[in-house]
Amino acid sequence: MSEPVLLEIADAVAWITLNRPEAMNALNTATRDALPKAIRAAEADPAVRVIVLRGAGERAFCAGADIKEFVEVPSPAEYRQSRVHDSWIRAFDETRKPIVASIHGICLGGGLEIALACDIRIAAEDALIGLPETGLGIMTGVGGSQRLPRVVGLGLALDMMLTGDRLSAARSREIGLVTRVVPRAELHAATAALAAHLAARPPMAMALAKEAVRAAMDLPLREGMRLEVDLLTLLLNTEDRLEAARAFREKRKPRFSGR
Known part of the structure; x- marks a missing residue:
């Protein structure tokens, strides 16, 4: 079985890849365990000045939580207690180095929550971005309801969360959800150029x-x-x-x- 998260370091940039392309990089327990470890390893490495987060495969940055793990209904008390101690998303907040989300294809639910936890979001023109949780009878669980209003404002955040609409890359840029949009074929090069520029700064x-x-x-x-x-x-x-x-x-x- 391949690793759910890959970490590669080159030219002062740590490339962290969500590596479940067969599942559109959906977040399962293994991914949630491995991702903060990769981020903290990059943060601790003195050779790294910038961190880039991306998704493997052609279809998605990250399609959100792996629904296959949502089979059994947990006790509310047990679930709440488990999330109190679930610190995997905090790795983003604890990192002093710049983190860039390089988004292509599907970026939904937990995928968008991860991107929101990054400092800069660059998207390919084919990106579709949204928070569909309310349509599944749930809501965001790793900061989406808190980070999104801080990025796009209260009205747009409520619109996105309550409708579950998927936004194009162009619309996402209009509202400030992403700050850069490039053709799909240019995403890697544009991300690498941005990362190199950041890495060259003090x-x-x-x-x-x-x-x-x-x-x-x-x-x-x-x-x-x-x-x-x-x-x-x-x-x-x-x-x-x-x-x-x-x-x-x-x-x-x-x-x-x-x-």
């Missing part, structure tokens, strides 16, 4: 900028601005900041060390 500045923007979703403006100044103060003393200044004066490309 890692500490990237990490702290990500922290500040993420915190803005939860903090009052005054507290957020205080955090911004604190993080900027830390960056002023980094070697990479000094290297950027030297490179600018010397009219050359900077060589960032991550220090």
